[in-house]
Amino acid sequence: MTKDETSGGKRPTLKDVALAAGVSVATVSYALNDAGSVGGDTRRHVLDVAARLGYRPNLSAKAMRTGKTGAIGLILPDLTNPFFPALAQNVVHAARESAYSVFVTDTQGSHEAERAAAQALIQRGVDGLIWFPINDEDTLADLTGGLPVLVLDRDNPRHDLIQIDVDSGGRMAAERLIRAGHRRIGVISGPTDVRSSRQRSESSAEVLRRHDALAWHLHNAYSFDLEPAVAAAVTDGSVTALCVGADLIALGAINALRQRALRVPEDVSIIGFDNIPYGALAFPGLSTINIPVEEMGIEAVNTLLRRIAKPAESRRRLVFDVTYVERGTVAPPPTR
Amino acid sequence: MTKDETSGGKRPTLKDVALAAGVSVATVSYALNDAGSVGGDTRRHVLDVAARLGYRPNLSAKAMRTGKTGAIGLILPDLTNPFFPALAQNVVHAARESAYSVFVTDTQGSHEAERAAAQALIQRGVDGLIWFPINDEDTLADLTGGLPVLVLDRDNPRHDLIQIDVDSGGRMAAERLIRAGHRRIGVISGPTDVRSSRQRSESSAEVLRRHDALAWHLHNAYSFDLEPAVAAAVTDGSVTALCVGADLIALGAINALRQRALRVPEDVSIIGFDNIPYGALAFPGLSTINIPVEEMGIEAVNTLLRRIAKPAESRRRLVFDVTYVERGTVAPPPTR
DNA sequence: GTTTTCTAATTAAACGTTTCATTTTTAAGG
DNA sequence: CCTTAAAAATGAAACGTTTAATTAGAAAAC
DSSP states (O other), X not given: OOOOTTOOSSOOOHHHHHHHHTSOHHHHHHHHHTOSOOOHHHHHHHHHHHHHHTOOOOHHHHHHHHSOOSEEEEEESOTTSTTHHHHHHHHHHHHHHTTOXXXXXXXXXXXXXXXXXXXXXXXXXXXXXXXXXXXXXXXXXXXXXXXXXXXXXXXXXXXXXXXXXXXXHHHHHHHHHHHTTOOSEEEEEOOTTOHHHHHHHHHHHHHHHHTTOEEEEEEOOSSSSOOHHHHHHHHSSSOSEEEESSHHHHHHHHHHHHHTTOOTTTTOEEEOSBOOHHHHHSSSOOBEXXXXXXXXXXXXXXXXXXXXXXTTSOOOEEEEOOEEEOOSSOOOOOOO | OOOOXXXXXXXXXXXXXXXXXXXXXXXXXXXXXXXXXXXXXXXXXXXXXXXXHTOXXXXXXXXXXXXXXXXXXXXXXXXXXXXXXXXXXXXXXXXXXXXXXXXXXXXXXXXXXXXXXXXXXXXXXXXXXXXXXXXXXXXXXXXXXXXXXXEESSOOTTSEEEEEOHHHHHXXXXXXXXXXXXXXXXXXXXXXXXXXXXXXXXXXXHHHHHTTOEEEEEEOOSXXXXXXXXXXXXXXXXXXXXXXXXXXXXXXXXXXXXXXXXXTTTTOEEEOSBOOHHHHHSSSOOBEEEOOHHHHXXXXXXXXXXXXXXXTSOOOEEEEOOEEEOOSSOOOOOOO
């Protein structure tokens, strides 16, 4: 409908609009941006002509002039990790609400790639970065300069933070199992180079210790496949319940149990952490600790955009609550 | 390490490098881009100085001058659909290989959002678009103009295409079940407004009909939850096997069966389609048709970049083969 | 009627590149 | 040693915006 009238093939520029409207380029710019002082009649006329020509500002030019690109970068460890797509989705949507676009990057768990990605984004001139670091290492320290950065789920002294109250999550899980009557409970934690990950299991373990119910505390990589030692511990009858620091590992544990003909939850109860979508599809559904990842995505964008607007404001640190989601993997311990 | 020496706080520009190297801006530009004619010594010297100052080109400026942004847009229906993250990941990586960045957008299955997203990307000046349309409707027809677009898994007369040989996939699935000895087989297909989706099930159904083994052919939305009629048909004993047009629906069928205490694969065999990561984590693992989504992502980028480089080249249409992945949901029909 | 103030509009510079057209330098040819 | 050609380097315009500085015009103040 709003095709270019003077159809020269190219997209119309400010100059074209100015020419067609019979005013100067500056006036068009002012009118379009509600800036400067433009008379009511002229403004209307300019807007009209611009619409008729189908004028769209050239954002590259705008970016060069203003130094702002209207784009932000999202740096994630791994898009195929089921935790992240929902986050990415909400970041993209929240950004679009504010007319920002999002460069998404996934670093495959490599620090090298993380740095390369950040560098590429900075060079692109993004106005800010939302960064979910691989682990606790601050690999971008020397790269970001004064660029607004929002860090997710990690500590970082230099940037705005959005964190998760993992302590309370870890406690909730442990308490739920205690409440169900379990007294021999194993804890499996995820990656040890991530504080937030260690903390989850640590708080679980602490609660269990207090009830004298901690059978053992092991580690496993963030993976569906259990390491042999862990698989053995899970299935050797030493525990009636598991507190697992990540859903993916929890699903792996369920799998290991089933392969040895043990039933969940009749023989072993399990609670995970993350509430990844897989969990809801399992049978029975995995009981877990939910992280409000959608809200986090939205809030990440909002916080970042505020920081972009007001770089000098004092550092923000948001903490999100988690909730326990009961599905089907918790039952009383087997009686025998 | 490579900080700006003349540390004025701002990032060094071509001019700064030129000044520091004692040559003209043009020479620096030529040297950096291996263009024009620059003497060997000068070239080395310029490169040296540029490195020392930590010069990075301002891509907005470059974009304005050249009309190319070095960015592409990726438009997907829904990032939380487990089919897409792997695609997105590979698109992002392949693009980075060629120094392109990717704007990722997810349209939540709305045509409105699809158009809005495309418009935003075009305005941003992306050099091309990789588009996985929601259904067969060509909603962007009037927007893309001469912009290079690569369409995934759909037909479109105007653009380069990357498709999947779904016919052969549908046949493979049906034949596998026949080979296992099943003679009462149900077919569940996904969204009906997508040709590629209809086709999967249609080819399955055709094979089954030929063997006089098609019990029924039903539809279900792309969802884990089965519509009542479908759930009933799945569990009423009318079939010993299911050919399902999408893994997510297949997992829903397994769930429905389990809730009625039917076993997979002992009572009912199931083959899905897509090979989404969930399937591998189920117990038993879901047998399915694998779509080489990683390669598709890479090839999508390659094809798009070739089109960007050579807009006039004749239209390309790539078809990817699928493969059958045997896991644990296929067994001979129950004997009774 | 002249000066002042305010508003509306314009001119032109600037942002950081690329690249065409031009000048300067070097090398080759006689 | 002079002329010519080739190579190397430069100057300046252009890309599409924003915005500071300026001018023109109209209304207000004296």
